[in-house]
Amino acid sequence: MSTELLFALATGYLLGSIPFGLLLARSAGKGDVRDIGSGSIGATNVLRTGSKPLAAATLVLDCLKGTAAVLIARNLWPDFENFAAAGALIGHLYPVWLKFKGGKGVATLLGVLIPLLPAGAAIYAAVWIGMLLVLKISSVAGMTAAISAPISAAVLGDDVRFQMFLAFALLVIWKHRENIVRLKAGKEPKVGKKTG
Numbered sequence: 435m436s437t438e439l440l441f442a443l444a445t446g447y448l449l450g451s452i453p454f455g456l457l458l459a460r461s462a463g464k465g466d467v468r469d470i471g472s473g474s475i476g477a478t479n480v481l482r483t484g485s486k487p488l489a490a491a492t493l494v495l496d497c498l499k500g501t502a503a504v505l506i507a508r509n510l511w512p513d514f515e516n517f518a519a520a521g522a523l524i525g526h527l528y529p530v531w532l533k534f535k536g537g538k539g540v541a542t543l544l545g546v547l548i549p550l551l552p553a554g555a556a557i558y559a560a561v562w563i564g565m566l567l568v569l570k571i572s573s574v575a576g577m578t579a580a581i582s583a584p585i586s587a588a589v590l591g592d593d594v595r596f597q598m599f600l601a602f603a604l605l606v607i608w609k610h611r612e613n614i615v616r617l618k619a620g621k622e623p624k625v626g627k628k629t630g
Contacts (some may be wrong), residue, residue, distance in 0.1 A: 500545025
């Protein structure tokens, strides 16, 4: 394993592991976001604090840390930008600082898509927003968007990243497993509710 690969992976992981939702909620006096709702550190759970600006900031920052990881690797270790992308997503999902209990990866996956597959990122965002507007269920919108990533890669002929994005999508779905249980039971809350 090359040093450059390790640097790219580590850089991605460190950026991805920054828990913006937790940090923003605490700095705004909203307490520990892990103690409310789903316990996640992502934007949807931050929204349950009652602050739309905090939730929006969390979403943007969680997205941008994925983008930043890829762009840094592209400039410093261009052959290993995919590893930086993987590191960023894994860092967000399993941050060492939070005992490996992180977010669900929807925004960070969009972030890595932006530089790696821009057309796929546009499709991802459209699917995510469209599903959210129609169903108002964040988990369904996020999982559907994640599934769109490998499909976009396949359609656009990016065979190498198809496999990577498929793995990423499966990770995002795995992190939503509790949501899937609630969906089956008809108990998954809609966006805007403070509990669930």
